[in-house]
Amino acid sequence: xxxxxxxxxxxxxxxxxxxxxxxxxxxxxxxxxxxxxxxxxxxxxxxxxxxxxxxxxxxxxxxxxxxxxxxxxxxxxxxxxxxxxxx
Numbered sequence: 001x002x003x004x005x006x007x008x009x010x011x012x013x014x015x016x017x018x019x020x021x022x023x024x025x026x027x028x029x030x031x032x033x034x035x036x037x038x039x040x041x042x043x044x045x046x047x048x049x050x051x052x053x054x055x056x057x058x059x060x061x062x063x064x065x066x067x068x069x070x071x072x073x074x075x076x077x078x079x080x081x082x083x084x085x086x087x
Contacts, residue, residue, distance in 0.1 A: 001073045009076050014055040017068065022047045 010017065024047075029040040051062040052071065061071045 001069075001076055005076060006069065006072045009072055009079075010052075015060070016053050016055065018051045018053070020049055020051065022049070 009015075024042055024045040026040045026042055033039045049062060049064060050068050051059055052068050053059045061068060
């Protein structure tokens with residue numbers, strides 16, 4: 001699938017994608033210097049994840065970028081399969 005096909009699927013189905021970032025903090029360093037996030041935020045353990053949901057807020061899937069892409073690709077394939085069976 002192309003990104004254009006994925007975006008079309010998202011738009012045609014009124015889906016929404018939210019991005020969330022979980023920032024994991026080294027608490028020992030936080031206590032030592034609470035005003036300097038460079039000291040206590042560990043970039044190696046900071047995680048970004050996405051949530052795909054319907055327009056009424058029903059969550060369909062959450063995960064990394066690849067998880068969302070795989071879900072959308074599967075939905076597009078199922079939709080195309082259904083359409084071709086009914087032609």
